[in-house]
Amino acid sequence: MKNKLYFNSNSRKEEQRAFESIQKEQTSIGYYSLPDQDVTQILEYSNTLSEDVTTIAVIGIGGSSLGAKAVYEFMKPVKDLHRKLYFFESTDPINITDLLSKFDVNKTHFLVISKSGSTVETFSIYKYIYSLQSDPTAYTFITDPDSPLEKYAKEISASVLYLPDNVGGRFSVLSTVGLVPLAMCGIDINSLLAGARFIKKSFFEHGYTQDMLLTKAVYYAKNHAQYNINCIFAYSETLKYFCQWYVQLWGESLGKHQRHSAFHVGLTPIGLIGPKDQHSFLQLIMEGTRDKSVTFIKIEDFHENIVIPDITLPHLEMLDSLNNLPFSKLINMQCDSVIEALLDQGDIPLDTITIQSVTEDNIGSLMFYYELLTSLVGELIDVNTYDQPGVEAGKIILKSKLQEL
Structure with a gap:
């Protein structure tokens, strides 16, 4: 560059x-350390997805989606990715219905991302999608430790991943928030x-x-x-x-x-x-x-x-x-x-x-x-x-x- x-x-x-x-x-702001992290666990987790999963869908808004979307849309035209990636980031009912028409929810893994664990937009969309797909194994929740979302995920025996300390949403693209969905669809997160x-x-x-x-x-x-x-x-x-x-x-x-x-x-x-x-x-x-x-x-x-x-x-x-x-x-x-x-x-x-x-x-x-x-x-x-x-x-x-x- x-x-x-x-x-x-x-x-x-x-x-x-x-x-x-x-x-x-x-020493106090977490995003500075993200380029130096070891992503072995993220890659290992991404590889646990079944080959039957053809789509990844992120349910999140703002910093929970924009970074990963920027990288995915930059790379998608020039790289042969093995899964498609969609983003639910609006409570617009037309948008929700249109996105759901593009893939099979039974062949999709959903990433529900909320730092606070109680984002209104995120959980209004999640509730609707959950009414269509209620299998806990179809979801991974990404949140802060001890958030309401972590407690919910444990209640339904779903997978939980955590955000690193002191990383705000808009600076989180190089954390689990961005790296997990990108790795799952085939983006080289090490690069x-x-x-x-x-x-x-x-x-x-x-x-x-x-x-x-x-x-x-x-x-x-x-x-x-x-x-x-x-x-x-x-x-x-x-x-x-x-x-x-x-x-x-x-x-x-x-x-x-x-x-x-x-x-x-x-x-x-x-x-x-x-x-x-x-x-x-x-x-x-x-x-x-x-x-x-x-x-x-x-x-x-x-x-x-x-x-x-x-x-x-x-x-x-x-x-x-x-x-x-x-x-x-x-x-x-x-x-x-x-x-x-x-x-x-x-x-x-x-x-x-x-x-x-x-x-x-x-x-x-x-x-x-x-x-x-x-x-x-x-x-x-x-x-x-x-x-x-x-x-x-x-x-x-x-x-x-x-x-x-």
């Missing part, structure tokens, strides 16, 4: 402060972790990634009042769900009251996919209010070599320059052209991330990179990156309304 910045932070002091803070966090481990080593051992991340984080923090919208412009459809994962990670981590003031702060995340969003959101970036920074993500090798046929169309001869051009080259030319056009504006902060190919280690690198960036920016804008009181307030109100029923 290569990162090129078109701006500077001009603040070595702030970069050093951020780095020292993140070093200290490693996924190896990619994250490469970024971790590069950052904490003064490698190339450290300079990139610190410069970027300090720039975002120093300018967050002006450039308070952060856009990812990813030039591959395979990164669509990575963008959704990033939106949760960035929004839920950074939109807070500051710890030492009463100010509300945050950077609004926007996930875009090129080239289609060139025909919509790009206009706003190009000529709209100067309140947006943009990160372009490109892929060098798409593992697909299809080319535009050598065909001349009547009245469209001006498009013959497309003939024999690989689509992989065209999409990156489109990306480069937009970058060049925005650089000409002179006042839009840009950087580019280039992924060598569509592999587990590359998506692992990208996700851990963004987790580190989130932690750094959170420290620099003086927020608690790891809580979500705004989300909890809505949950409390919902539970009160349900009790009134």
